[in-house]
Amino acid sequence: MEHLTQIPSDALAQLRDAVGEQAVSTDAGQIRELSKDSSVRSKKAEAADRPLAAAQVVFTPRSTEQVSAVLSWASTHGVPVVARGLGSGVVGSGLPVRGGVLLDLAELTEVGEVDVVNRTVTVGAGINLGDLDTQLREQGLSVGHYPQSLYLASVGGCVAMRGSGTFSSLYGNIEDRVGELEIVLPTGVVVQTRSLPRASTGPDLRQLGIGSEGMFGVITKVTLKLVPVPAAQRFAAVRYAGFEGALETVRRALIAGVRPAVVRIYDPTEASAKHARFAQDAGWLLVLVFDGDERLIATQEEIMLDLATSLGGESLGPEPAVHWEQRRFNWSWFTDAVDHEGGIAEAIEVTATWSELPGLYERLKKAVSPHMQEFMAHVSHVYDQGAALYTIVRGEYADDAAALAAYDATWEAVMAETLACGARISHHHGIGLERARWMTEELGSGLDLLRDLQKTVDPAGIMNPGKLGL
Ligand SMILES: Cc1cc2nc3c(=O)[nH]c(=O)nc-3n(C[C@H](O)[C@H](O)[C@H](O)COP(=O)(O)OP(=O)(O)OC[C@H]3O[C@@H](n4cnc5c(N)ncnc54)[C@H](O)[C@@H]3O)c2cc1C
Incomplete structure (x- = not known):
């Protein structure tokens, strides 16, 4: 220390x-x-x-x-x-x-009155996100933010880490679900933002908290923009021989205005590891979940599956997607590997444009192979301009010292290749200590600006020193 x-x-x-x-x-x-x-x-x-x-x-x-x-x-x-x-x-x-x-x-777990008409609720930042969601569902509303850590994370933590949920292509990420924030600045001054439903009053002060990683103050209250519990859900899955067909299906579907809530594209290794009935050589697996009005999502599914077929996909019916939904909180792939001497695993998520994605996947796979025995990846969140690539690495070594050396080399390789491709170094896990040393290359003079901002907001330099590469 x-x-x-x-x-x-x-x-x-x-x-x-x-x-x-x-x-x-x-x-x-x-x-x-x-x-x-x-x-x-x-x-x-x-x-x-x-x-x-x-x-x-x-x-x-x-x-x-x-x-x-x-x-x-x-x-x-x-x-x-x-x-x-x-x-x-x-x-x-x-x-x-x-x-x-x-x-x-x-x-800090207070839950204010739910405003059903305007679909908002103000909560204490320390409340467990999953517990809050369970409460809201009794009134037909939901947080709209469902990370794999739904029941492990606080609302304030999700905001501070600029988190992302698995249903993000319909409901957005945490920044799309935050209506207002109450932030206590490092000096003790309390700031209440005024942004709902929209405001043209200069820079958006919510950004002082979103992605701050606890460095610009303490978020004490969060007003969330709620979503209705969907009237219906549809599940679909498609098999492809290659990555490009699956990516192109999603890219064109978004252009056509189709908005699945969940879009995942698994590489052959992860597809077979996560879906027992999916053979190792079976190809790439596209998993889709649609939320909303039954007629609307039936039409969206039909358009998407038509597109998929025209691009070489083979529709597999709902089963692989239902299987995904039932196991989405399972992270035994991680704990099984890390919780013993010599075992190691990590998930490193990055973001790339549609055109960068296929090349980035190949480069990461190659760069990781000297260091870790296993590499698998999936596209986890999609946007009009590109998607998040979530890589999973695992290995077994003689002891933890060797495992951590391989771990460091893996991070180094993944970050270097990501930057070389022009892609973004993190999609939703954030920077903390692990990615700090790549922040200069990632943000350039933007990091100096953040440093100046930090000095202004926190003149005594007390808030979470040593993080975010600052
Ligand atoms: C199994 C598993 C699955 C995960 N899946 C996802 C996922 O799908 N999507 C995702 O985005 N993340 C995921 N994560 C990462 C993690 O859940 C998120 O980063 C989450 O947002 C952290 O929330 P927390 O309350 O646990 O924060 P903590 O871990 O307690 O804190 C994280 C950071 O936020 C700061 N912070 C926390 N609360 C506040 C506050 N009120 N004000 C100011 N700063 C604050 C802390 O200082 C710290 O820097 C996963 C983690 C695990 C273990």
Whole structure:
């Protein structure tokens, strides 16, 4: 741990005076539990009993006012503060690497009245996204944001990481579902955005929180734009001999105005690994789920399947897509590999244009092969201009040290090839510690601008120092 900041005892006493003795915990077990995340590196460090980071104290606020009091105290004393949602982040962005205060937001779970007419609800940022969705469904509404970590992530964490859900081609990503934010700046000042239903009032201040990775303040409340629970769902799947046919089907379907909620294109390795009935040499698998009015989605499915057939696809009926839907929260491919000595796995997601995608897939596959025994990939989220490519790598080594060396080499290879193709280095997992060193190449002078912004918003440099490549 570099530059670990010890909180002076008189400053700690002042904090306790401000927020109450009981609210500030120095319990070693709690600190250890909350100072980790779900990244591979953090998991391996835990297994070796050498945690990557440790906060000095944990503070669990119950109100915006308490968050403001702690941040203003921290700014005065130069104490690092890291906000924590539910710890499902996978790139080390929530690790308190410089010690200080861990702000455990798990008690900020208030759910405001659901505005059924305007389809909004305002919630505490610490609420579990899946629990919120379950509550909303009783009123025929839903969050519209369904990451694989639906039941592992907080609403605020999804916003801070600029997350993406699996049904994103219809409902958008988290930035499309955020109506308003309440953000407490590192100085303690509270900012409430005013954006709904749309506003032309200068730069959009919601962007201070979206993708901030907890560096520009603490998101305390989120107003979500809700979606109706779909009246109907249709499932479809198509087999292709090659990647290009599947990509072209989706590209043209989007041009035609077809909007499936889920679009996944699995390479032959992943298709056979995830779908037992799909033989290894069976080709590429396109999985589709349509949400909405039955007549509307029946027509969309028909147009898409016509396109698929004209581009060499073979319709497989709904079964592979139903199978996908039933297993979409299963991540045993990851835990089975990482949770033992010498085993390693990672998912690295990048974004490329339609024209870059086939070449990028081949380059990544080739670049990873010297380092990892397994490589598979799928297109996970699609846009008018391109798509996210989600690569999965796995390997078995003599011990964790060898596994982590292969892991580092894999990251290096994937990032280098992605940048060489002109593609984007992350689609939804974010930067944190894992991608930090590629941010200069990725953002260029934009990174200097972010640095200046950080200095303005956080003059004492207390918020989650050392992340996002800043
Ligand atoms: C099995 C699994 C599947 C996953 N699938 C997906 C997926 O499909 N899509 C996806 O986008 N991600 C996915 N993730 C990654 C992870 O769930 C997301 O990054 C999620 O948004 C993190 O939310 P969290 O509440 O757990 O945040 P944490 O891990 O607690 O924190 C993550 C970062 O956000 C900051 N932060 C958290 N809350 C706040 C707040 N209120 N204000 C300011 N900063 C804050 C923290 O400081 C930290 O930098 C997956 C992770 C796992 C383990």
